[in-house]
Amino acid sequence: MRIGMVCYPTYGGSGVLATELGHELAKKGHSVHFITYAQPMRLDRFQDNIYYHEVETPSYPLMEFNQYTLSLAGKILDVAKYEQLDVVHVHYAIPHAVSAYLAREISRATRPFRLVTTLHGTDITLVGMEPTFLPLVKFSLEKSDVVTAVSGFLAEKTRQSFGQDLSIRVIPNFVDTSLYRRGDCSHLEKHIKKDGEFVLMHVSNFRPVKRVQDCVRILAEVRKKVPARLVFVGDGPERSDAERLCRELEVEDHVTFLGKQSALPEILSVADIFLLPSQQESFGLSALEAMSCSVPVVATNIGGIPEVVRHDESGFIAELGDVDRMARYCLDLLTNPKKLAIFRENARRRVVENFDISLIVPHYERVYAESMLMPG
Ligand code: GMT
Numbered sequence: 001m002r003i004g005m006v007c008y009p010t011y012g013g014s015g016v017l018a019t020e021l022g023h024e025l026a027k028k029g030h031s032v033h034f035i036t037y038a039q040p041m042r043l044d045r046f047q048d049n050i051y052y053h054e055v056e057t058p059s060y061p062l063m064e065f066n067q068y069t070l071s072l073a074g075k076i077l078d079v080a081k082y083e084q085l086d087v088v089h090v091h092y093a094i095p096h097a098v099s100a101y102l103a104r105e106i107s108r109a110t111r112p113f114r115l116v117t118t119l120h121g122t123d124i125t126l127v128g129m130e131p132t133f134l135p136l137v138k139f140s141l142e143k144s145d146v147v148t149a150v151s152g153f154l155a156e157k158t159r160q161s162f163g164q165d166l167s168i169r170v171i172p173n174f175v176d177t178s179l180y181r182r183g184d185c186s187h188l189e190k191h192i193k194k195d196g197e198f199v200l201m202h203v204s205n206f207r208p209v210k211r212v213q214d215c216v217r218i219l220a221e222v223r224k225k226v227p228a229r230l231v232f233v234g235d236g237p238e239r240s241d242a243e244r245l246c247r248e249l250e251v252e253d254h255v256t257f258l259g260k261q262s263a264l265p266e267i268l269s270v271a272d273i274f275l276l277p278s279q280q281e282s283f284g285l286s287a288l289e290a291m292s293c294s295v296p297v298v299a300t301n302i303g304g305i306p307e308v309v310r311h312d313e314s315g316f317i318a319e320l321g322d323v324d325r326m327a328r329y330c331l332d333l334l335t336n337p338k339k340l341a342i343f344r345e346n347a348r349r350r351v352v353e354n355f356d357i358s359l360i361v362p363h364y365e366r367v368y369a370e371s372m373l374m375p376g
Contacts, residue, residue: 001368002031004079004088004113006072006096009040012205013285014120017150017173018091019043024176024361026050033083035075037068044262053079069095076103080113087368089116093123094133097140114371116364117144118171121282121303122209124149124158138162145371148364151304154282169367172307173285174360177352180292182344185269192256192270197229198222198334201271201295203264203286204278206236213238213245214277214323218298220249221327226334230255230275233267268293272340273330276305279320284308288355291315291347296340298329308355314347 003025007018019042022032026049034040037055057071076088076099088104090096097117104115117140122128128137141147141162148169149155155168193199200219204210212232219230232242232255239257246252261267268274274290276299283304287297291308297315299305309315316329333340 001086001365001372002033002084003368004033004035004076004083004085005091006035006076006088006100007040007091009036009038009043010205013173013283014091014118015040016042017120017285018089018118020174020176020357021089021361021364022050023047024357025365028361028365030365031083033079033085035072035079035088037072041262051083069099070102072096072099073102073106076100077106080104080107081111084111085113087114087116087371089118089364089368091118092120093117093137093140094127095136097144098136101140101143108376112376114145114368114374115143116146116148116367116371117141119147119149119154119158119168119282121150121154122280124154124161125280125282125303126209129161134161141166145374146367148367150283151307153304153307157282169363171360171363171367172355173283173288174355174357175285175288175292175351176357177292177348180265180268180289180351182269182294182348183266185266188266189270192229192231192267194229195227197227197254198272199229199231199270200273200275200330201231201233201268201290202275203233203268203290204236204276205234206238206242208238209278209280210236210238211277211279211321212242214321214326215275216242216245216249216251216255217323218275218277218327218330219254220251221324222330222334223251223254225331228254228330228334231267231271232257233259233261233264235259264289265293268295271295273298273333274315275326275330276300277320277323277326278302278305281305287315288351292351292355294344294348296333296343296347298326310346310350314343314350
């Protein structure tokens with residue numbers, strides 16, 4: 001098939017997922033055309049069957065604001081026509097589903113394509129609830145040929161907010177378990193781990209919903225009992241505040257901020273526990289990547305996280321903001337090597353058996369094939 005893939009190219013789970021999906025589809029012989037405003041972060045290697053079309057937004061003095069939604073619609077229209085796309089798969093509803101709907105309606109008379117929309121999280125739970133956007137999101141979901149959501153939680157939330165009649169398929173996120181696996185990381189360990197410290201790790205885009213400050217508070221509690229270091233991977237708006245809190249709690253010498261990194265499997269292999277104390281998380285792709293590298297997760301009982309992390313098996317789940325409990329869960333594992341080893345194995349097995357790329361991508365292929373059979 002000839003597939004257009006629209007996503008945010010920046011540091012974030014939806015763009016990562018879309019890019020990995022594109023790589024796998026291309027490997028299976030589909031032509032995949034990425035249509036984004038910058039090169040997606042993980043589109044960093046040549047691969048046959050993958051093409052990249054940059055969305056450029058023209059400026060004009062009269063237009064004070066960027067016309068991304070329209071530029072994207074125009075680009076989708078252009079690529080769909082000249083590359084003869086069968087399906088346009090948009091990740092994150094706003095504004096991608098709206099742009100693709102517009103392009104599809106314009107192309108109806110000539111060469112229409114099918115529109116598949118995948119919901120990832122805040123496009124429904126936060127941004128999509130803005131009164132200005134809500135009717136647009138609702139309309140674009142109703143007009144998509146197929147809508148998918150990355151967790152049962154998100155599908156249910158979408159129906160509650162946008163209409164019980166919406167048909168939504170749940171296709172969970174995935175990871176390539178042959179790439180994301182615990183490997184030899186002694187060269188990294190030398191730099192990251194000091195004096196036999198345990199390593200707690202957090203990977204995110206440091207937005208307020210991630211509550212990165214809770215990671216610092218958990219570290220401060222854990223360090224009262226065992227030597228430990230917190231390694232932050234990623235960057236974003238809350239980083240400075242997290243740095244300030246490290247100094248306030250006097251743990252700054254035991255926290256490493258690595259910034260944005262691409263060698264995630266290697267870095268995750270250094271971790272003993274992955275922390276995800278988020279306030280909102282429709283799935284938690286970063287937790288899945290950690291588990292695939294045999295790292296148990298301590299996270300909040302929020303959104304789709306319980307669909308990923310099995311409490312008291314592949315990690316622990318606590319109530320939002322309960323840093324004391326999360327610290328206790330960390331200590332339970334760090335002071336009990338046998339339990340930690342079992343949780344590591346459980347974490348890896350859960351991903352291999354349920355979320356490996358080879359198991360999930362065929363669901364998307366089926367959705368594309370089914371959409372082609374739907375009345376136009
Ligand atoms: O929805 C967002 O806030 C952004 C989005 C992203 O691009 O990272 O994150 C969401 O999509 C990820 C991939 O499906 C999920 O793993 C994240 O849980 C989800 N984030 C939230 O729900 C806050």
